[in-house]
Amino acid sequence: MPLSSKPYWFVLGREPLLSLAEILAATKVTTFNWLQPNIVSILSAQEPGPLVKQLGGTVKIAKELAHNVTLASFPDICLSFLTPLPGKIVFGLSFYQSESGKAHLTTKDLETLGKAIKRAGKNQGRSVRYIQNRTPILSSATVFHNGLVDRGVEFLIVPKGNSFMLARTVALQPFEDFSKRDYGRPASDARSGMLPPKLALMLLNFSGAPLSASILDPFCGSGTILMEALMRGFSTVSGSDVSPKAIADSQKNIDWLKGQWKTISGQAKLEVGDVQSLVDRLPAHSIDAIVTEPFLGPPQTGHASPAELENSSNDLLALYFTSFQQFKKILRPGGVIIFVVPRFKKTNGWLTISERLVPKLVQLGFVPQALLPPSLHSEPFLLYHRPDQHVAREIWKFVIPNN
Ligand SMILES: C[S@@+](CC[C@H](N)C(=O)[O-])C[C@H]1O[C@@H](n2cnc3c(N)ncnc32)[C@H](O)[C@@H]1O
Secondary structure, three states: OOOOOEEEEEEEOOOHHHHHHHHHHHHOOOOOEEEEOOEEEEEEOOOOHHHHHHOOOEEEEEEEEEEEEOOOOHHHHHHHHHOOOOOOEEEEEEEOOOOOOOOOOOHHHHHHHHHHHHHHHHHOOOOEEEEOOOOOOOOHHHHHHOOOOOOOEEEEEEEEOOEEEEEEEEEEOOHHHHHHHHHOOOOOOOOOOOOOHHHHHHHHHHOOOOOOOEEEEOOOOOOHHHHHHHHHOOOEEEEEEOOHHHHHHHHHHHHHHHHHOOOOOOEEEEEEOOHHHHHHHOOOOOEEEEEEOOOOOOOOOOOOOHHHHHHHHHHHHHHHHHHHHHHHHHEEEEEEEEEEEEEEEEOOEEEEOHHHHHHHHHHHOOEEOOOOOOOOOOOOOEEEOOOOOOEEEEEEEEEOOOO
């Protein structure tokens, strides 16, 4: 680690384990320090702010400023970072803590602190605006719209023992861009279900593929993964789907994307086709990475009988196995697959497919690769699930060894 490395905080999104796995895969970082269940600290020689645009699961990146900050020393320490700013000073405070501990701050405490900092600034003859909290954590929208990254400061506060640690936000996730791609795109297919763009980007990052890699989504639907691949900067992107409507939707969405983000230079090649005939359409060993959320079965409403769920999961097992037989032929040795395997909610737990699928894939020559170190996560896959959904997504990574 270079001597000049400094700690930066990565504030993780709603699925902290997925967010961490994405950071590890995308940056190749191996050492980190948990500060809170949704904040990790990582040493970096360069300011990692620009990374926030390349990650789907990191909400804020902040530079660590101070340790052992007591309530009494807070105003002076904050002020020492604020007074070098030119013109009117604008700042806000965000307190991150999962449970109340010794060094807890309520919204009221934050307000008192904010006012004390403001007063101290005024005493030095400065004009100061404090962005008051309604919740302990300022939303990205509040931070963005008040210019707290470019012109002002958002202080992030985390408790440590009896005192606090302090950091300053240096980059925010481009949340408006994600939302525009999620809700503003011209074609979406509510029936087959849309992957959230942030999750699509995370799947791409899990692959660890370089931007020069050729990427394929053979169940592309309305093109969410393809769009995020183009946004991320991959130049060789292709997608196929058995449904002509899906391919027409993907084309519409990609044309729209390129109209909205003129910097995109990559091309997406789209084709109608069954996953079971991939080898007829693509040269052998021509693809570096397959990143896909496949067909997940008929939409689930929670009313399927155990027999219906069993039948549907048997069909999916067969479809996925034949898909991997095809993948083996078109993927280059050393190639990688990120594949979503559904699991279905039953009255007494989950009906899983991977328990039967993965041993068959191993026999085919695929090697599952854990996305997190075993010390952190005992399963070889990551789970993405919303409590109101009847289907959960297991995210798996497989590689084909080089020999
Ligand atoms: C879950 S959707 C993918 C959604 C996509 N990730 C998105 O966000 O738009 C699955 C897609 O698989 C396609 N599909 C189903 N069976 C297929 C097959 N045998 N070969 C190729 N595509 C198939 C469906 O038409 C559907 O568009």
